[in-house]
Amino acid sequence: MKEKEILDSLKKIVSPYVQRKEGLENFNEKTDFIKDLEVNSANLVDVILDVEDEFDIEIDNDSMSGMLTVGDAKNIIERKLASA
Amino acid sequence: MKKRVVITGMGVVAPNAIGLANFEDAIRKGKSGIRFEEELERLKFSCQIAGKPQVSEEKIAEYFTPLQLRGLNSSGIVYGVIAGTDAWRDAGLKIEETEQPDWDSGIIFGTGILGVDKFREAIHLIDAGKTRRLGSTSVMQTMASGISAYLGGILGCGNQVTTNSSACTTGTEALLMGFERIASGKAKRMLVGSCSDHGPYVWGGFDAMRILPSKYNEKPAEASRPMSSSAAGFVPGSGAGALMLEDYETAQARGAKIYCEVLGGATNSGGQRGGGSMTAANSEAVIKCIKDAIQFSGISAEEIDVINGHLTATTRDALEIENWKKALKNDDFPYINSLKGMTGHCLAASGSIECVASVLQIAKKFIFGNTNCEDLNPEISALISEEKVPRKTLEKPVNILVKASFGFGDVNAVAIFKKI
Numbered sequence: 001m002k003e004k005e006i007l008d009s010l011k012k013i014v015s016p017y018v019q020r021k022e023g024l025e026n027f028n029e030k031t032d033f034i035k036d037l038e039v040n041s042a043n044l045v046d047v048i049l050d051v052e053d054e055f056d057i058e059i060d061n062d063s064m065s066g067m068l069t070v071g072d073a074k075n076i077i078e079r080k081l082a083s084a
Numbered sequence: 085m086k087k088r089v090v091i092t093g094m095g096v097v098a099p100n101a102i103g104l105a106n107f108e109d110a111i112r113k114g115k116s117g118i119r120f121e122e123e124l125e126r127l128k129f130s131c132q133i134a135g136k137p138q139v140s141e142e143k144i145a146e147y148f149t150p151l152q153l154r155g156l157n158s159s160g161i162v163y164g165v166i167a168g169t170d171a172w173r174d175a176g177l178k179i180e181e182t183e184q185p186d187w188d189s190g191i192i193f194g195t196g197i198l199g200v201d202k203f204r205e206a207i208h209l210i211d212a213g214k215t216r217r218l219g220s221t222s223v224m225q226t227m228a229s230g231i232s233a234y235l236g237g238i239l240g241c242g243n244q245v246t247t248n249s250s251a252c253t254t255g256t257e258a259l260l261m262g263f264e265r266i267a268s269g270k271a272k273r274m275l276v277g278s279c280s281d282h283g284p285y286v287w288g289g290f291d292a293m294r295i296l297p298s299k300y301n302e303k304p305a306e307a308s309r310p311m312s313s314s315a316a317g318f319v320p321g322s323g324a325g326a327l328m329l330e331d332y333e334t335a336q337a338r339g340a341k342i343y344c345e346v347l348g349g350a351t352n353s354g355g356q357r358g359g360g361s362m363t364a365a366n367s368e369a370v371i372k373c374i375k376d377a378i379q380f381s382g383i384s385a386e387e388i389d390v391i392n393g394h395l396t397a398t399t400r401d402a403l404e405i406e407n408w409k410k411a412l413k414n415d416d417f418p419y420i421n422s423l424k425g426m427t428g429h430c431l432a433a434s435g436s437i438e439c440v441a442s443v444l445q446i447a448k449k450f451i452f453g454n455t456n457c458e459d460l461n462p463e464i465s466a467l468i469s470e471e472k473v474p475r476k477t478l479e480k481p482v483n484i485l486v487k488a489s490f491g492f493g494d495v496n497a498v499a500i501f502k503k504i
Contacts, residue, residue, distance in 0.1 A: 016151055042220040046154070049219055061216075 001081060006074050013050045014070075017043040029071030051077065057084060089266045090504060092340040093175025093328030095167035095277075096440045099135030099321050099427045102143070102166070104174065108444050110426065112477050114455040116305035117427050118319050127284050131296035133304040135321030135428035136282045137163060155221050158199035163324035163433070164231040164279030165238065168193060171275060171326035172239055176340055185242030188272040188334075191232045192262045193326070194247055194254035195278060196432035199226035200285040231279055243271040251491030252394065253351070254278045255325055255435025256499050260349045262329045263499075267348070272334045277326030280433035287320040293363075295398065296320060308429075309456040310395040310422035311405070311464055311473055318396040319428030325436030327443065342504055343447040347381035347484075349499035350374075360494040364400070367407050370496055374411035374488065377498035385412040389482045390451055392442045394490045395422035396429050397456075402463035404490070409467055417468045418486075419478070425455035435489040439499065442487045446503050451478040 099117025262274030300307030354366025
């Protein structure tokens, strides 16, 4: 899967949880889920579940704790898809 | 100094109507909210009828954000948020998007058990070893205080925000708890009320106890028969009621409309002694609760125009009337009615839905008629005059109304409302 496709999917997945909509306008690998998008920290677990469903992968707790930015998420997804 | 407490807003989600205007119309006409439930038939319930508010998806979308709606599966929260938000708006209060909470406003919103369907979802996932698939909302949808927490967040309340639970007494008790907080000067405004989930997992236990009617599955509207000689058990219901209590001076200062005054009331328990048990009331405690409420409110029994009883449509209705008679010791017994003929017994929500119905009677000058009570129980007609149990709605001014709720666990609450 191409990087852009992953980023587009991530943007779509995270949108309903975003409280700071301006953050979405400049959505890139550096975008921080909590700082830039103001996703409620409890909702981050919902984002993970949606990512799992979308890409048919499983994200373990260790990977999840390192998922602070969109880039982190993209890397984890790429890694999981490669090893699948 | 003790503050006077008034009601400045109300909201209701009842099986027979949603919203104050519809609800007033429904109770004036004796409209039933009891329906046949296919799900209960499929699950082989003896009682396959129930009172479930008819809330549309569009209505829900007016009160919840798309994010809040994701994975929302708690009917009690849906009913409670609609009723509570309506009461707040009806009181003319705004929902402010400020950083600062409103320190003067609090919430006491009770429930029996919350988010049962959500809890079932969670149990299935956990048993299948998929706990992490629960997502983030199962805790707030199933914790008892989920309803007050939801409302607290929507309305930005910064005073006490809590949840009480005392079975069928819950809603009336919440009102009295809010009353006390305002009367003692600790809050200017308290949103009080209660909600109850719908569905087989809430109602099943009552069906198993065989205290629900099983012979009315084909004629649901006739099934809930408070004070009738053919009363065959209570019909389970659900929903929510909410009332905005406010310090009288504060309400006056902001020019709020006032429905009536809350004079006060009493709560107690029969201690499951002296004929009381987990499921039956100790009559001495009921009588004491009524007497204490009257004494606290500084009125005399003769001044009471209407009683809105607990009266669930079981064989024990006659005993409740007998207790009222002993407590009031009044030759001229007041009018008495029960909302449960139309809504069934909305369990934890019943007290608050019935408080809303009670206040409407004062504010709109009527006494709603008892439905399904053509055949008044002879044990009741032996105690009080038949005309005190109106079968049709009476257009009459009501000055003082007493509302009672008696619950499992042998707990009682009696509140007294007065026209202002």
